Amino acid sequence: MTQDPYRLYGMDASPYSAKVRAVLRYRRLPHVWVIGSPATCAEIAHVRPALVPVIRYPDDGSCHTDSTPIIFELERRHPGHRSVLPDDPGQAFLCRLIEDMADEWFPKVLFLYRFRLVVDQGYAATWVVGDLRADLEGTELETAVEAWRERQIDRMPLVGATLANAPILDASFHRLLNILESGVGTGRFLFGSRPSLADFGLFGQLKTMATDPTPMAIIRTEAPKLEHWIRRLEDTSGVEGEWAEPQDPDPMVEALLRLAGSLYLPFLVANASAIETAAEEVVVDFPDGTFTQPPFRYQAKCLALLRQGLADLQGDAAERTRAILQKTECLPALEA
Numbered sequence: 021m022t023q024d025p026y027r028l029y030g031m032d033a034s035p036y037s038a039k040v041r042a043v044l045r046y047r048r049l050p051h052v053w054v055i056g057s058p059a060t061c062a063e064i065a066h067v068r069p070a071l072v073p074v075i076r077y078p079d080d081g082s083c084h085t086d087s088t089p090i091i092f093e094l095e096r097r098h099p100g101h102r103s104v105l106p107d108d109p110g111q112a113f114l115c116r117l118i119e120d121m122a123d124e125w126f127p128k129v130l131f132l133y134r135f136r137l138v139v140d141q142g143y144a145a146t147w148v149v150g151d152l153r154a155d156l157e158g159t160e161l162e163t164a165v166e167a168w169r170e171r172q173i174d175r176m177p178l179v180g181a182t183l184a185n186a187p188i189l190d191a192s193f194h195r196l197l198n199i200l201e202s203g204v205g206t207g208r209f210l211f212g213s214r215p216s217l218a219d220f221g222l223f224g225q226l227k228t229m230a231t232d233p234t235p236m237a238i239i240r241t242e243a244p245k246l247e248h249w250i251r252r253l254e255d256t257s258g259v260e261g262e263w264a265e266p267q268d269p270d271p272m273v274e275a276l277l278r279l280a281g282s283l284y285l286p287f288l289v290a291n292a293s294a295i296e297t298a299a300e301e302v303v304v305d306f307p308d309g310t311f312t313q314p315p316f317r318y319q320a321k322c323l324a325l326l327r328q329g330l331a332d333l334q335g336d337a338a339e340r341t342r343a344i345l346q347k348t349e350c351l352p353a354l355e356a
């Protein structure tokens with residue numbers, strides 16, 4: 021008997037959709053890919069929040085959103101079968117931390133590049149609306165493209181993708197490219213010769229940026245090896261690799277943790293305290309400038325989950341993990 025497939029609803033231009041699809045492919049879980057959103061697709065019109073990707077389980081027909089919980093639930097449903105979480109709990113925690121930064125910081129960069137310049141705005145708008153509204157043509161299509169473009173530009177400040185924050189966002193993008201270009205390759209991933217949740221999180225964001233015109237040109241110039249790696253991550257169903265020894269973390273992991281310690285975690289801490297004090301703005305003073313955006317409740321939850329994840333570690337794994345978090349200046353934010 022053949023197993024019914026998962027149904028994954030999403031868009032090619034959506035980083036989180038690309039991330040979940042790449043995990044399903046790597047894990048060889050039978051699935052079909054459906055282009056659509058709750059606004060355009062009757063089967064998922066009832067799903068809230070109205071975001072993509074949405075996964076529909078073949079057994080009970082239930083629908084679920086949010087890529088990280090989706091991927092964890094797939095781990096629970098298919099244990100021990102090409103997991104994307106390193107076996108060592110300490111490595112698994114570092115992997116989660118890097119994935120969290122990929123999911124919550126780099127969309128700011130993606131948004132900035134996607135909607136700062138007219139060339140990128142037009143490219144993304146025609147890509148997304150063209151995919152979702154194949155029923156439209158001519159002026160109707162043009163009107164829908166224009167409406168989507170304007171709506172996304174209006175949303176830029178909500179995620180901190182502003183011109184005032186641009187120097188900090190730009191610098192973080194160049195730093196990310198530089199770190200990954202120094203280490204990725206065929207069969208070379210962050211935690212060994214097999215891809216992890218962190219690789220797939222970064223892949224989702226980078227795949228979209230490697231397609232939008234402006235960040236694509238930057239990636240091609242500064243990180244040509246990485247560009248090929250991004251394409252390979254799309255389908256790793258043939259990769260048969262091993263996890264690296266936890267005692268010996270890849271230099272890329274350490275450099276990414278330094279990025280988290282100097283940029284992402286200070287932002288998460290400032291966001292959480294802005295939520296706690298009902299402040300109107302998150303303000304983070306970095307050595308090379310100030311970053312501001314409205315507080316984001318979801319990201320306060322991210323920090324709480326990371327802190328819990330660290331507190332749950334035990335024995336050797338806890339000790340080893342705390343040592344690398346200390347070295348990379350992540351520990352204070354995660355212990356508070």
Ligand SMILES: N[C@@H](CCC(=O)N[C@@H](CS)C(=O)NCC(=O)O)C(=O)O
Nearest residue numbers: 034035036070071072073086087088
């Ligand atoms: N945390 C969610 C974020 C999902 C998300 O933001 N999806 C975007 C596309 S990448 C979306 O559906 N946006 C629709 C909208 O904003 O109306 C995840 O990991 O899946």
